[in-house]
Amino acid sequence: MDVDQSKLESIIxxxxxxxxxxxxxxxxxxxxxxxxxxxxxxxVSKEMDIPRVQVYGVATxxxxxxxxxxxxxxxxxxxGTACHVRGSKKVLEELERKLEIKAGDTTLDGEYTLETxxxxxxxxxxxxxxxxxxYHGQMTPMKVESxxxxx
Amino acid sequence: xxLTSIKxxxxxxxxxxxxxxxxxxxxxxxxxxxxxxxxCENVISAFKQGLExxxxxxxxxxxxxxxxGFCERGPIVIIFPQGIFYQKVAPEDAxxxxxxxxxxxxxxxxxxxxxxxxxxxxxxxxxxxFYQKQKRMVLENNTLVDPTNIMDYLGVGGYSALAKVVNxxxxxSVIEEINKSGLRGRGGGGFPTGRKWESTRNAAGDIKYxxxxxxxxxPGAYMDRSIxxxxxxxxxxxxxxxxxxxxxxxxxxxxxxxxxLAVANLTIAIEQAREHGLLGKNILGSRFDFDISINRxxxxxxxxxxxxxxASLEGMPGEPRAKYIHTSEKGLWDRPSNLNxxxxxxxxxxxxxxxxDWYSSxxxxxxxxxxxxxxxxxxxxxxxxEVPMGMTxxxxxxxxxxxxxxxxxxxxxxxxxxxxxxxxxxxxxxxxDYEQLTEAGSMMGxxxxxxxxxxxxxxxxxxxxxxxxxxESCGKCVPCREGLLRMGEILTxxxxxxxxxxxxxxxxxxxxxxxxxxxxxxxxTAANPVMSTLKYFRNEYIAHIKDHKCxxxxxxxxxxxxxxxxxxxxxxxxxxxxxxxxxxxEKKQPHVLDTGKCIKCxxxxxxxxxxxxxxx
Ligand SMILES: Cc1cc2nc3c(=O)[nH]c(=O)nc-3n(C[C@H](O)[C@H](O)[C@H](O)COP(=O)(O)O)c2cc1C
Numbered sequence: 209m210d211v212d213q214s215k216l217e218s219i220i221x222x223x224x225x226x227x228x229x230x231x232x233x234x235x236x237x238x239x240x241x242x243x244x245x246x247x248x249x250x251x252v253s254k255e256m257d258i259p260r261v262q263v264y265g266v267a268t269x270x271x272x273x274x275x276x277x278x279x280x281x282x283x284x285x286x287x288g289t290a291c292h293v294r295g296s297k298k299v300l301e302e303l304e305r306k307l308e309i310k311a312g313d314t315t316l317d318g319e320y321t322l323e324t325x326x327x328x329x330x331x332x333x334x335x336x337x338x339x340x341x342x343y344h345g346q347m348t349p350m351k352v353e354s355x356x357x358x359x
Numbered sequence: 360x361x362l363t364s365i366k367x368x369x370x371x372x373x374x375x376x377x378x379x380x381x382x383x384x385x386x387x388x389x390x391x392x393x394x395x396x397x398x399c400e401n402v403i404s405a406f407k408q409g410l411e412x413x414x415x416x417x418x419x420x421x422x423x424x425x426x427x428g429f430c431e432r433g434p435i436v437i438i439f440p441q442g443i444f445y446q447k448v449a450p451e452d453a454x455x456x457x458x459x460x461x462x463x464x465x466x467x468x469x470x471x472x473x474x475x476x477x478x479x480x481x482x483x484x485x486x487x488x489f490y491q492k493q494k495r496m497v498l499e500n501n502t503l504v505d506p507t508n509i510m511d512y513l514g515v516g517g518y519s520a521l522a523k524v525v526n527x528x529x530x531x532s533v534i535e536e537i538n539k540s541g542l543r544g545r546g547g548g549g550f551p552t553g554r555k556w557e558s559t560r561n562a563a564g565d566i567k568y569x570x571x572x573x574x575x576x577x578p579g580a581y582m583d584r585s586i587x588x589x590x591x592x593x594x595x596x597x598x599x600x601x602x603x604x605x606x607x608x609x610x611x612x613x614x615x616x617x618x619x620l621a622v623a624n625l626t627i628a629i630e631q632a633r634e635h636g637l638l639g640k641n642i643l644g645s646r647f648d649f650d651i652s653i654n655r656x657x658x659x660x661x662x663x664x665x666x667x668x669x670a671s672l673e674g675m676p677g678e679p680r681a682k683y684i685h686t687s688e689k690g691l692w693d694r695p696s697n698l699n700x701x702x703x704x705x706x707x708x709x710x711x712x713x714x715x716d717w718y719s720s721x722x723x724x725x726x727x728x729x730x731x732x733x734x735x736x737x738x739x740x741x742x743x744x745e746v747p748m749g750m751t752x753x754x755x756x757x758x759x760x761x762x763x764x765x766x767x768x769x770x771x772x773x774x775x776x777x778x779x780x781x782x783x784x785x786x787x788x789x790x791x792d793y794e795q796l797t798e799a800g801s802m803m804g805x806x807x808x809x810x811x812x813x814x815x816x817x818x819x820x821x822x823x824x825x826x827x828x829x830x831e832s833c834g835k836c837v838p839c840r841e842g843l844l845r846m847g848e849i850l851t852x853x854x855x856x857x858x859x860x861x862x863x864x865x866x867x868x869x870x871x872x873x874x875x876x877x878x879x880x881x882x883x884t885a886a887n888p889v890m891s892t893l894k895y896f897r898n899e900y901i902a903h904i905k906d907h908k909c910x911x912x913x914x915x916x917x918x919x920x921x922x923x924x925x926x927x928x929x930x931x932x933x934x935x936x937x938x939x940x941x942x943x944x945e946k947k948q949p950h951v952l953d954t955g956k957c958i959k960c961x962x963x964x965x966x967x968x969x970x971x972x973x974x975x
Contacts, residue, residue: 230674231657235616262675269676269833270657272616289579289773289809290735292823298961305938305960326660326827328617329581330396331733332430332741341619343396349962350936 211247215240217255225256230266234273242282243274271326279314279321283307284338288327291334295348299335300324302349306356361636363644365522368513375514384419384461385439387502391426391585392620393742394433397447402434405450409457419461422511425501425589425624428743429489432472437484437502444484445470475739475761489740492758494721494729494747497705501589506624509631512592518637520708524600525645530560533604537707539715541727546572546663546700547778547805548880549726549793552707555697558687560605562695567607569598569649570691570698572668573614573621576660577776578827580807582731583701585743587614587621590705591628595651597704599642600711602649605697610651613668616658625653660777660831664879665690665698667833678833679879700805702731722748726792730806732774734760737767737812746791753787756810767812770911771895775804777824777831778884780891781817800891802884816913817896818903822850824888832881839882842873846889855916858904866893912974915959919975922963924949926971933963933972 219236223229230252237248244267253263267273285300304310307320314321330336333345337355344355362368388394388403403423410416427435432446438460445456448470459465471480472487481487484502504511512518524533538553559567571594575583587594598610614622629651632638640648654672661667662677669691671677690696706728710718719727726748732755734744739761746755752772756762763769771781780801782789789795793803811820829843846869852858870886877883893900902908909917922933922942927949934942934950941957944950952963952972964972 226674228672228674231671232655235655235657258674265676266657266674270659272656272658287578287827289776289807289823290733290741291579293736293809293811293815293820301960302938302962325617325658326576326831327578327580329575329584330392330430331579331581331735332393332743333396334735336396343392345396348965349960350966 211241211245211251213251216248216251220252220255227256227258230256230258230263231270234263234267238273242278243276246275276314277318279319281319281340282321282323284323284325284328285311286326286328286330286334286336286338287324288331288334290331291327291336294334296335298349299337299347299352302352303337306352361634363636363641365526365643368518368522368643372513372516372519375510379514382440385422386419386456386461387422387424387437387439389425389427389433389435389502390423391430391433391501391588392581393426393430394435395620397430397433398450399434401450402436402448402453405453406436406457409453413454413457415457415462419457422505424504425506426498426585426743427484427502428498428585428745429487429740430743431741436470442483442485444472444482444487446472488761489742489744489759492750492754493745495745496709496729497586497593497702497731498589498743498745500593501585504590506589506591507627509592509628509635512590516712517592517708518596520711521596521599521637522643523711524603525643525647530604530606533600533711534560536715537604537710540710540718541715541722541725542703542706542710542718543726543793544700545702545706545730545805547577547775547802549803552699552703555687555699556601556604558685559607559695559697562688564695566609566694567605568691568694568696569602569605569607569610570668570672570696571598571610571612571704572663572665572698572700573612573618574656574663574668575615575618575701575805576663576831577805577807579735579773579809580733580776580805582733582743582806584615584618584621586701586705586731587618588624591621591625592632593705593708594701595625595628595632595638597707598651599638599649600707601697601699601704603647607697608648608650610649611672611691612651612653613656613662613672614653615656622653622655629653659833660827661833661879661881664881667879668698669696676833678835679881681878702806723790723792725794726803730791730803732806732808734808734810736773736809737763737815738810739764748792749790751788751790752782755791755808756787760810763810763812767814769810770813770815771811771817771820771892773801773809773811773820773888774807775802775887776807777828778802778880778887779804779807780887781811781820781895782891783895800887800894802887814911814913816854816909816911817892817899818850818854818909819911819913821889821892822847822854825850825885828881828885836876836878836882838873838876839878839885842869842877842882843885845869846873846886850889853900853903854909854914856903856907856914858900860901860904863893863900863904918959919954920952920957920959920961920964921954921973921975922950922952923971923973926969928969928971930968932966932968936962936966938962
């Protein structure tokens with residue numbers, strides 16, 4: 209993927225190129241591209257004078273970052289304790305079957321990325337599935353079909 | 360308007376109150392995350408539009424607030440001045456509520472909460488059992504203020520604690536007051552807050568930092584999120600007071616990446632506080648400067664740990680360091696730093712306003728004030744509750760939570776998140792108290808309270824937490840990195856029917872090792888979920904190992920599904936929904952399940968209306 213250097217420049221400038229803002233800068237880049245393109249990481253390392261190993265260290269340490277492109281629809285299945293005891297695993301398994309991918313993967317057509325998250329903080333409504341920031345509460349395997357086709 | 364003195368603040372407050380007509384109707388709509396998930400956005404716009412089309416927008420106010428706590432009943436709407444509580448409100452209800460309730464004062468029965476035990480309709484929030492036994496101090500403003508409007512916060516007495524502090528209190532007297540109140544950290548450890556402030560104040564150095572831990576990594580908990588979303592100024596005010604006492608002019612709030620609404624509301628609140636001279640240089644005309652910046656976390660549980668959080672604030676991977684040097688001496692950028700949890704900060708203005716004596720009159724000998732819990736899992740009234748310390752778990756679960764749904768048996772309550780443990784029925788009369796919960800093998804933690812019923816497998820729960828921690832372990836120290844991996848393998852063996860009795864003693868050894876040798880509290884407390892379930896539910900472990908059975912019917916490898924021909928009516932629901940084609944049968948004839956093809960997804964079990972699908 210081509211990265212737009214002027215865009216990266218303005219993101220870095222927003223934080224005055226402060227080294228402590230590396231995580232925020234990577235978050236903004238990820239928000240822009242939905243993942244962290246390798247070229248962008250190289251650029252950040254050079255422009256901010258942070259060793260590559262540290263940029264990669266941060267990019268791979270935090271769950272919020274992805275080095276792989278994501279699908280147009282990002283499905284997050286909450287795996288928090290409240291959702292777990294109410295059966296979130298069964299919901300995830302049904303999604304995996306329906307989409308024919310495993311958690312962490314993207315469908316070949318680039319439409320869906322399926323991920324698990326540790327808690328989205330909507331515990332009262334568990335099990336919760338979030339699709340592109342839209343919450344679906346009290347999920348069951350039976351409801352999976354309808355939330356996928358609702359799109 | 361920049362306020363340059365306490366008088367100007369009080370004049371502004373008097374003005375806000377004078378402008379407010381207490382009899383003017385106000386429609387309050389919960390805008391918390393739970394209600395968002397239930398579609399409150401459409402309800403809000405329906406009300407806004409309704410007020411326009413009915414031509415009453417100048418006579419009726421509308422206010423979108425933070426979380427009311429009773430998330431399961433959302434979207435929640437309260438009509439003031441009467442305080443009529445409507446639940447599960449849909450956009451279609453808006454017009455009727457405006458015309459009937461707000462204009463004509465008529466109550467719409469169908470939107471009221473019905474007490475499931477007495478079948479009585481409840482009109483006011485305060486009549487509902489879920490709220491009756493609570494003591495909402497920290498969460499109080501959540502139902503009263505629009506978090507995006509500082510005027511609302513000022514109208515309920517906001518920043519009066521700060522005014523009191525800059526108007527004549529010394530840093531020492533502030534610390535003294537916090538010490539006397541008995542406030543302890545709400546983030547998990549329960550360290551006395553005043554003492555922490557004191558050590559940071561006394562540490563050598565000109566530049567000191569004040570940090571708010573809003574990483575809330577505990578899965579199954581959302582107290583901090585709701586405070587930040589619904590009442591961000593109370594946290595900001597607490598931090599300003601703390602900074603004054605400690606001698607700091609730089610603050611940070613480290614917020615979880617998964618909480619966009621909290622970030623948005625905090626950003627607005629900080630800007631408004633700055634505009635009003637409550638943050639920045641010469642706060643309220645004094646010589647005290649302080650400002651706050653927000654940092655978003657990267658989705659790593661370990662970053663809630665104090666030193667990992669500080670590493671992350673420096674732009675480094677969030678790895679903890681050993682604490683032979685305290686963060687109060689060398690924390691962020693190697694300077695004295697004071698870290699407190701969101702709820703801890705939110706308690707500070709209350710203490711300053713009402714006094715340490717009042718505060719310490721609430722609670723038990725060693726645990727003062729209230730605690731917010733996220734009461735979730737297999738419980739009737741799910742939501743956020745705030746109770747005085749010392750209330751028993753039984754009162755919380757049965758009186759406030761309304762007990763277990765579907766007539767199931769209570770099995771355990773999990774507190775303290777991945778560092779905590781599972782408490783059995785026999786200990787339900789334990790009060791909420793730091794020491795007593797720790798003694799029971801759990802801990803207060805940050806406030807997750809997950810209720811489990813007979814359908815929850817305790818070995819599976821232990822495996823769940825162990826896997827969670829193993830994934831979240833940063834990998835810096837060997838005991839945690841390798842120990843949790845092995846612990847997970849053993850628990851997987853047991854849940855899949857390959858476990859041996861020798862492995863139980865291996866688990867106990869590993870637990871000791873994790874406790875003694877890990878670098879940070881993630882590792883030292885990691886065995887708590889395993890040890891507490893092993894202590895109180897050993898029989899379940901043994902059933903898995905010796906009988907190859909999962910008594911709760913959760914562990915897939917140990918259960919088989921079948922169809923009871925006497926009960927099956929041949930309706931075909933299971934066959935139609937089976938994803939693997941394992942069920943066959945003629946219409947109106949008992950169906951048959953081929954266990955060879957069955958993938959144990961449990962869909963047939965859930966769809967069968969006749970209880971004909973069996974699970975063994
Ligand atoms: C692995 C781990 C995760 C933690 N996560 C959080 C958290 O999400 N929020 C929090 O306030 N404290 C968390 N803590 C506790 C903090 O280290 C620290 O004790 C607390 O923020 C101090 O504030 P308090 O004294 O006001 O409680 C965590 C600790 C550990 C070991």
